[in-house]
Amino acid sequence: DTTVDFLNGSTSGAGNVSFDETDGITVTAFTTANGAFTLNTNGDTVLTSVVSSTSNDANDITVTAASGNLTVGTVDAGGAGGDVTLTATTGAILNSTSAVTGDVVTLTAQSAIGASGNRITTTATTLSATTTAAGAIWLNETDGAVFNSVVAADGLIDIVTGGSSTLASIISTTDTDANDITITAASGNLTVGTVNAGGGGGDVTLTATTGSML
Numbered sequence: 001d002t003t004v005d006f007l008n009g010s011t012s013g014a015g016n017v018s019f020d021e022t023d024g025i026t027v028t029a030f031t032t033a034n035g036a037f038t039l040n041t042n043g044d045t046v047l048t049s050v051v052s053s054t055s056n057d058a059n060d061i062t063v064t065a066a067s068g069n070l071t072v073g074t075v076d077a078g079g080a081g082g083d084v085t086l087t088a089t090t091g092a093i094l095n096s097t098s099a100v101t102g103d104v105v106t107l108t109a110q111s112a113i114g115a116s117g118n119r120i121t122t123t124a125t126t127l128s129a130t131t132t133a134a135g136a137i138w139l140n141e142t143d144g145a146v147f148n149s150v151v152a153a154d155g156l157i158d159i160v161t162g163g164s165s166t167l168a169s170i171i172s173t174t175d176t177d178a179n180d181i182t183i184t185a186a187s188g189n190l191t192v193g194t195v196n197a198g199g200g201g202g203d204v205t206l207t208a209t210t211g212s213m214l
Contacts, residue, residue, distance in 0.1 A: 011035060021045075024068055037061045044068035046096065047086075050075045057081035061102070069094055070109070072120060077102040079123065092135060095120055104128075112155070114138030119160070131155060141165065144188055157181045164188030164211065170195045177201035189214050 003022045007030060011017060014034040024043025027050055034054040038061075039045075045065045052059040055078020062085045063070065069091035076099065077084050084102035086093060088109040095118040100107075105124035107113050112135035114120040119140040128149045129137050136155040144163030147170060154174035158181075165185055172179040175198025182205045183190065189211035197204050206213060 024065075032059065035059055039063045040066070041068075042066045044071070044091075046071045046073075047075055048073045048096070052077045052082050054078075055080040055082045057083075057103075060085065063087070065089060065091065067091065071096045072098040072100060074098075075100045075102075079103060079125065084124075093120060094118070099123070108132070109135065111135035112137070116158075119158075144185075152179065155179060157183075159183045161185045162187060164191070166191040166193070167195055167206075168193045172197045172202050174198075175200045175202050180205065183207070185209060185211060187211065 001020045007027045010031040011033045016035040018038040021041040026046040029049045031051045060083040061077045064087040067090045070088040071094045073096045083104040085106045090110050092112040093109045098121045101123040104126045107129040110133045119138040121140045123142045124145045126148050127145045130151045134154040137152050137157045139159045141161040144165045146166040148168050150170045152172045180203040181197045184207040187210045190208045191214045
């Protein structure tokens, strides 16, 4: 267990790293040479830079804040297999020049994920995002991704992608006029599965700027 304000460090060989922080923390810079990174906190948490420099399926980055917000900068597990899982159990996931990179990226927050003008930026193969209470989801995917499951308990969903994307399941579960779903692919195609904003108020707007809707 740790009780510190700031965490900096690195590993030079193979091996996993795990920390249990008793309150909040700022991870200024931590790099694993070849292993997974796990951090559990109990307060506001800032991830300035967390990097797994060898990208493979075992070298995941997992950060869980049991309370408080999770503010995200660079979180990079590579795109060749390492996954990123970020959870703000009772708070929000906030943007601080975010760059979240992984094979499978999973974002879970009680309230918002990103904000208008402050989207969470990802580079993922497969992406899931969930809010468990009132709060919007704002995402910027740098290329294309499979949006496996994006669920807002009570809020809008707004996603911008930079390439062809598959919308497997996008759901706003509270049907009100403010809880719209807006997805824009700046390039490439949009392959559409389930996109559900309800039938009583929420609107759906899908745009494939230079491609097709499939």
